[in-house]
Amino acid sequence: MAVRRPGVIALFDVDDTLTAPRKVVTPEMSECMRELRKVVTVGIVGGSDLTKITEQLGKTVIDDYDYVFTENGLVAHKDRTLIGTQEFINFTLHYIADLDIPIKRGTFIEFRSGMLNVSPIGRNCSQEERDEFERYNKVQNIRPKMVSVLREKFGHLNLTFSIGGQISFDVFPQGWDKTYCLRYLDDFQEIHFFGDKTYKGGNDHEIYESERTVGHTVTNPEDTIKQCTALFLNP
Numbered sequence: 001m002a003v004r005r006p007g008v009i010a011l012f013d014v015d016d017t018l019t020a021p022r023k024v025v026t027p028e029m030s031e032c033m034r035e036l037r038k039v040v041t042v043g044i045v046g047g048s049d050l051t052k053i054t055e056q057l058g059k060t061v062i063d064d065y066d067y068v069f070t071e072n073g074l075v076a077h078k079d080r081t082l083i084g085t086q087e088f089i090n091f092t093l094h095y096i097a098d099l100d101i102p103i104k105r106g107t108f109i110e111f112r113s114g115m116l117n118v119s120p121i122g123r124n125c126s127q128e129e130r131d132e133f134e135r136y137n138k139v140q141n142i143r144p145k146m147v148s149v150l151r152e153k154f155g156h157l158n159l160t161f162s163i164g165g166q167i168s169f170d171v172f173p174q175g176w177d178k179t180y181c182l183r184y185l186d187d188f189q190e191i192h193f194f195g196d197k198t199y200k201g202g203n204d205h206e207i208y209e210s211e212r213t214v215g216h217t218v219t220n221p222e223d224t225i226k227q228c229t230a231l232f233l234n235p
């Protein structure tokens with residue numbers, strides 16, 4: 001019996017690599033993968049979700065590969081078990097379920113392009129409830145406490161937790177913060193950034209601190225006008 005080579009993984013795209021685009025895997029390819037798995041760890045990484053990948057690679061796909069990364073790894077299975085984001089979501093929803101706060105509404109986790117937005121009260125709350133939560137949070141520190149638990153538990157995922165707005169915080173891969181937009185501004189030698197949450201952990205922090213920007217902390221829109229006037233309009 002062949003011994004698997006330690007530390008070696010063969011990771012495969014799906015369309016046009018394991019199957020014809022959107023088509024079902026051939027018996028020959030399945031057999032090849034079975035043989036390969038005897039000598040190295042084997043994984044797949046596809047942009048589609050698990051339903052579509054299952055249609056192509058078969059109902060037993062999570063049994064047939066050591067790693068199955070669907071949605072580019074947003075949903076990850078290792079040895080049949082969900083790891084990563086899904087584990088994060090399950091843990092976070094349990095945490096919110098156990099939270100003793102006066103009001104909870106729906107949509108506690110919102111999927112956005114490139115980030116998750118987590119709200120202990122739920123994004124379906126009314127404006128009044130939102131204002132109330134903001135006041136409550138300032139005293140009870142619900143968001144910072146929750147972030148510190150999640151950071152501790154999921155440190156290995158290299159996530160950034162960014163507290164902005166009133167009722168939520170954003171979670172995204174490191175580097176996918178507001179500095180991401182700077183790659184489109186290579187033509188500018190001087191980039192001024194204005195934001196209120198420029199402190200560590202705030203969602204303006206990274207771009208405010210960036211070497212490529214001159215950072216300005218503002219306290220509210222009136223302050224923004226004041227600072228802009230002093231800097232650009234009536235220097």
Ligand code: M1P
Nearest residue numbers: 117164165166167168169170203
């Ligand atoms: O722009 C700041 C934040 O605004 C919203 O926060 P909240 O709903 O908590 O007030 C969210 O869109 C959040 O993602 C964003 O960072």
